[in-house]
Amino acid sequence: MKNATFLVVSGPSGVGKKTVITEFLSRTDNVILSVSATTRKPRRNEKNGIDYWFFSHEEFHDKIQQNLFIEWALVGEHYYGTPWSNVEIAKKENKWLLLEIDVQGGLNIMNRFPEDVISIFIVPPTFEDLHTRLQHRGTELEEEIQKRLEIAKVELLYKNQYDFTVENDTPENAAKKMIQILSEEPLCKKKEKSL
């Protein structure tokens, strides 16, 4: 049976991944978005089953025990994980599965499925943009923003391990670049390189 194919998208908190991904998904039918599970609380306007599956710590750990996640990670103080069921759906529909995950999860998937992953790291035009964007988003207190900026500094060190870096100067430009990356069938090239 054909393997699942993954489009891993990472980038620091506040870089605007969600907007870029929404823009990207509106331009393609070949990709489905993986809805992750998390123990963090929903932000205003976030819906269970659409933005995330929201679980208590106990529920999340039960799911780890049952091996229901293809990968999971502790990001800051919250757990996040990708359900195996999303992989099955993408495989059945013969579509790419877009994983919007942190660098721990991204590297985990890249190491385990090296020939079936295209990885993209989204970067801000400048580091200061991250701070400004997190403040404008208004969903985190300054203390949480500072924690996220510290994580972002570390995450940015990993960008060279990704196949492509895409700058979010505008969501439209970043989404177009992602469409271009996907349309060039990079997986075939990766397989050729590894032969």
Ligand code: 5GP
């Ligand atoms: P946020 O709380 O801002 O929605 O997400 C925080 C971080 O968790 C982001 O870097 C996001 O990419 C990451 N994340 C979201 N879902 C998953 C997941 O299923 N697995 C992993 N490893 N990271 C995730």
